[in-house]
Amino acid sequence: MTIVTTAAAEPPDPTPGPDPVAPASASPARRARGEQTRQLILETALRLFRERGYAETTMRAIAKEAGVAVGNAYYYFDSKEHLIQGFYDRNQAAHRDAAAPILAEEKEFAARLRGVLHAGIDVNAPYHSFAATFFKSAAEPSSPLSPFSRESSPAREAAIGIFRDVVEDSSVKLDPELRAALPELLWLGWMGVILFWVYDHSPEQRRTRRLIDGAVPLIDRLVSLSRLRVLRPALRQILALIESVRRDD
Numbered sequence: 314m315t316i317v318t319t320a321a322a323e324p325p326d327p328t329p330g331p332d333p334v335a336p337a338s339a340s341p342a343r344r345a346r347g348e349q350t351r352q353l354i355l356e357t358a359l360r361l362f363r364e365r366g367y368a369e370t371t372m373r374a375i376a377k378e379a380g381v382a383v384g385n386a387y388y389y390f391d392s393k394e395h396l397i398q399g400f401y402d403r404n405q406a407a408h409r410d411a412a413a414p415i416l417a418e419e420k421e422f423a424a425r426l427r428g429v430l431h432a433g434i435d436v437n438a439p440y441h442s443f444a445a446t447f448f449k450s451a452a453e454p455s456s457p458l459s460p461f462s463r464e465s466s467p468a469r470e471a472a473i474g475i476f477r478d479v480v481e482d483s484s485v486k487l488d489p490e491l492r493a494a495l496p497e498l499l500w501l502g503w504m505g506v507i508l509f510w511v512y513d514h515s516p517e518q519r520r521t522r523r524l525i526d527g528a529v530p531l532i533d534r535l536v537s538l539s540r541l542r543v544l545r546p547a548l549r550q551i552l553a554l555i556e557s558v559r560r561d562d
Contacts, residue, residue, distance in 0.1 A: 351389045354379050355403065358396045359440070367393070367446040397451075397458050400440075401468035407436045409475055416478055422485035423533035426499065429479055430525045433503065434510060434518065441518065444511045460504060473500045490549070491539050502532070 357379040361370040372393060376386035390396045408429075415428030437444070457464035477496035480487070487495065506528075510521040 350381060350385070351399075354381065354386055354389055355396060355399045358390075358393075359400060362443045362446075363440065367443055394457050394464075398464060398468070401465060402471070404436060405468050405471035405475070408433050408472070411436050412475060412478075416482065420482070420484045422479070422483040422536065423529050425479045425483050426532065427525060427529045429475060430503065430506060430529070431522065433506075434521060434525070437507070437510065438518070441510070448508075448511050469500070472503070473497050476500050476503070485536060486540060487536065488539050491536070495536070499532075502528075 354375060358370065358375045361375060361378060365374075370393070372386055372390075373383050375396075376383040379386070390399065411432035412429045415432065416425060419425045419428060451458040451460070453459065456462065459465060460469055473496050476499040479499065480492060480495050506521065506525065509524055510518055513521045515521075
């Protein structure tokens with residue numbers, strides 16, 4: 314997503330700090346220090362985004378709060394947009410960890426899907442206060458922060474992978490073509506849930522929880538009906554339409 318700020322972009326400090334990202338040939342200890350510094354910068358940025366807002370938080374302020382040189386902050390993250398990409402990556406890892414117990418215990422498709430969706434809301438909950446701020450920038454079609462952008466592809470594929478696990482290890486019986494397409498369709502539905510969550514100001518976003526609880530049985534029912542022979546021609550048409558709009562002609 315393209316981040317829109319209220320001030321001109323900061324020029325990077327050309328002098329990196331004492332502990333830049335270690336090359337692959339560096340010692341394990343140095344690489345570990347580099348990763349710790351990177352995580353410190355990311356954690357500091359997310360905290361300042363929550364406290365001050367996205368647009369009001371500068372790279373210089375992040376570096377100062379983290380106790381690193383401005384050049385060091387730019388060494389790890391080229392811009393605030395790259396910080397958000399780091400957040401996306403970490404967020405998907407946290408979502409997978411939160412969903413793991415549910416996926417290990419449940420075999421029913423609906424229970425697995427419901428648990429994974431609620432786990433995603435749990436993981437995102439600390440960031441609700443500033444989610445709308447950077448969502449406005451992420452909604453810009455040309456933005457690198459868009460969930461559909463090339464830059465977001467690692468996080469997007471990781472998210473689709475979670476929904477692939479929901480489908481593949483469940484007891485649901487599916488038409489083979491739908492089985493292949495369903496993880497991405499579920500991810501698209503999850504994007505809709507996130508959009509609703511961003512603007513949900515009910516206490517603890519309870520309306521979003523109700524949306525999940527009401528939508529999952531409907532999805533489960535539609536998935537079950539897809540096995541009916543009479544519906545297969547319509548299913549093929551729907552999948553062909555989705556594939557046609559996905560292609561970059």
